[in-house]
Amino acid sequence: MKRVAFGVSYPTELAHPIHRRLALTDGVSRMELLIWGPTANVTTLSWFDTDPETVRELLTAVGTLSAVSLVAGDDGTYAFAHQTGFEFDDDVLDLLASASVVFLPPVTFFEDGTATFEAVGETADLSDFYRQLGTLLDVRIERVHDFQRGSNPANLTTRQQSALEAAVAVGYYDVPRTGTVEAVAAELDCAKSTAGELLRKAESAVVTQFTDGSLVK
Template sequence: MNRVAFGVTYPPERIHPLHRRLTRVDDASRMELLAWGPTDEVTTLSWFDTSPETTRGLLAAVESAATTALVAEDGGTYAFVRQTRFEFDDALLAAVAGARVAFLPPVTFRGDGTATVEAVGERAALSEFYETLDELVDVRVERVRDFRRGGSTPALTDRRREAVAAASAVGYYDVPRTGTVADVAAELDCAKSTAGELLRRAEAALVDEFTSRESLDGGENGCVR
């Protein structure tokens, strides 16, 4: 089986109201949908790379939200949202519901109007999903890997990955070390404490993945189209 990351750019008529609002604010650039359920009324869990105040303003775009709870943590804000219905485009929901693949969290929505979703399945089913999606949005295959049970969940969120990349760029992992956490914070435009927390969590996740997996994910396997 394969694990494929699809990159999506939505036309204006199909973008979710919350995602549309995300493209219009200056102090938030990403939302990660971490957990959701099979029915409209299941509570979802998302993470935003911004403050609770800005997150609350973004969530105001979700007219069907019945209850929300916000938790400031991990360099941003977690949001528990219970909706009375999904507000995704009907055709996109039908494409997802009819797909013969499984979807892995997180689904990442960005301030530039793009999104990334990962799916697992057999090559024919993944190709079928790609073709269905291609009729509705601008879709591209960003990455193809073999699926492995032990490492199916990404070890790092986008923000933690950015922190590790910034740390590497400023020499934080050089031997001897030439960069500091303050340098990483400057690269990320965040507080020093936030940068330190992101690095600690990223490093803990990578060590845990390394010690718990029997084998690494496979390499590139070409396009599923």
């Protein structure tokens, strides 16, 4: 099986209300949809690269929102949002529901109308999904990997794991090193200091658990 990272560009009429609001709101540039459920009536968990007050204003764009709880963390804000509908375009939702692939968190939405996500499946099913999605959105394939079963043994946060993956992608761990913290920050669309802190915490977690035997099978 394969694990494919996709990038898409949403036309305004197909974008989620929060995605549209991102482009109009100062001080915020991205939202990461971390956890969602299989039904329309669901509590989702998202992360925004801004303060709680700005997030609360952003969430007013969701007409089906019935309750929200905000928690500052990881240089941004986590949002637990209970809603009675996803408010995505029906054609996009129908495609996601019928696809013979599964989707891995996070789904990251950017202020410029683009989004990134990963899907896992057999090559033929991923190709079919890519073709069908291309009839609705401007879509591109950014990375393709073999899928490997396994959890996150170092108990990394989603942001820390994304930082490590970005570091590998830009050559930060190559020997000799070909990538920089600045390049990692560009991949994550965050400040250099934030990228550096995420890498240090992730590396500390991995090294600590390796040396105490937690990562040795």
